[in-house]
């Protein structure tokens with residue numbers, strides 16, 4: 007092997023790192039770095055003692071491919087610290103290198119962590135590190151400790167989630183002089199061909215919590231989502247919510263790895279103390295994402311605790327096994343993208359829960375935890391101007407004239423023990439409509455829930471959560487197909503309306519439109535031209551459900567939406583009933599639901615790109631598609647004005663298995 011081959015690799019490094027400390031007060035955290043000779047004098051088997059005669063367990067015969075007997079379990083034996091090495095025969099040197107895990111270890115000697123300053127840790131002539139003065143000057147115990155501890159962290163991620171550095175080398179550097187040597191970093195090279203963990207020269211050892219945090223950053227980088235977050239001090243504008251999520255998730259996995267919620271960052275030496283997911287405010291960190299902290303500069307670190315607190319609350323719910331909880335967070339983390347926001351994290355968690363086929367109880371625990379830290383769907387309500395026009399049409403596109411509009415104000419108010427948001431729902435006004443024209447509303451700034459319900463019994467109800475913001479230009483709430491299809495009266499005379507098309511999107515009925523952005527994913531033009539029969543024909547022509555209500559059409563049972571925990575659907579042999587809970591101040595686990603309507607559906611087979619599976623087709627033009635490979639998720643589609651099916655982004659339903667319709671307390 008060529009001399010300086012390691013240097014050659016390192017010289018190719020272009021660093022892109024995340025800073026993981028905080029620039030706090032410069033209290034000197036003098037890491038009393040004992041020299042190897044000092045340690046030898048102590049003779050104990052503690053970490054420092056391992057400096058003494060540091061003997062590597064590599065085979066001494068010069069086989070550089072040998073990993074050594076190493077060090078997975080007990081790196082310190084009788085004061086002898088063992089670690090994997092690579093022997094380079096042409097140099098006659100042993101390098102502190104873990105070929106199996108692809109770690110290379112270097113010392114920056116107090117210089118800034120630039121490529122050319124990375125000096126691989128070595129022993130010349132024999133496998134005893136530190137038996138010459140020159141070797142001892144490398145502060146070997148730091149390299150050995152990092153190799154061992156990061157090795158365990160890497161093994162944890164590999165065993166738990168099946169990932170490591172994905173075939174790349176992880177460069178582990180210590181005695182970094184950057185930021186007065188009081189910080190630690192985890193990242194990757196710019197082209198993502200290698201990973202890095204660098205520890206400052208004034209960071210004190212051991213520093214396990216910090217290393218687990220930094221290793222998580224390397225995973226994040228390899229999986230993309232923080233690659234646009236730049237090194238501290240960079241000119242590039244940092245997206246603070248993304249930083250917070252990145253830092254929060256690094257803390258979450260440090261908690262998972264160490265098995266404790268209170269992370270100790272004091273070894274950084276830069277004034278950072280603890281971040282405790284169980285009690286963030288005890289260390290002056292945020293319990294809830296919108297608590298304003300003193301230093302905007304340290305936004306990401308101060309708010310990171312609201313992310314780890316959500317993990318803590320989920321754990322406390324006892325709804326998850328340890329493995330399930332950790333897998334859920336990992337799955338969500340690696341599905342995030344650059345510039346992600348708090349709500350993206352919640353959505354990623356919800357989707358991960360669906361993929362993991364989690365139960366309704368688990369999904370509720372997830373929702374509760376995120377609501378408690380203020381990452382709520384309420385906070386992402388679509389913005390509307392205070393002057394709102396509600397335009398309701400029948401299936402012939404005439405204005406509809408028999409519906410009610412109820413408006414509730416949502417106020418995010420008190421917190422339980424300072425840690426959990428509550429919402430108060432206050433009735434504002436109600437409009438009974440019997441005129442075929444749009445309703446004009448004026449609402450003050452705030453967040454509202456708007457319920458629009460057909461006065462014909464058992465018919466459509468639509469449920470909006472909106473934020474009134476005078477700066478918004480959005481004015482129109484528009485709903486179609488708001489009538490009973492078989493009462494054919496009006497001709498196609500289409501009294502149209504001035505209704506601007508500005509906010510198409512959620513014209514679906516059952517699905518909560520509260521988080522707008524629906525009409526994505528253009529659906530196929532499969533167009534069901536057939537005027538789906540009237541309410542009489544619950545039998546449908548589907549083979550499966552030949553009569554008995556308990557048939558196995560796959561839809562049978564309770565379903566719930568994520569976007570609004572206030573709505574449940576019960577499918578039962580050709581009938582679907584919607585139950586709603588209008589009291590948002592009640593906890594989401596409260597089962598007081600009111601029956602809103604019942605409608606018939608027929609089952610049609612799905613094939614082609616969608617299938618195999620089935621669709622429950624409602625006469626309103628809405629259909630719920632159930633794919634065989636994903637039996638616990640119903641995707642809601644609605645017919646748009648061009649008679650094409652569109653996926654309703656907020657309308658997916660998840661099967662509830664924890665309780666049945668009989669458990670609902672109906673009012």
Ligand SMILES: [Zn+2]
Pocket residue numbers: 024025026027219220223252253256
């Ligand atoms: Zn960090």
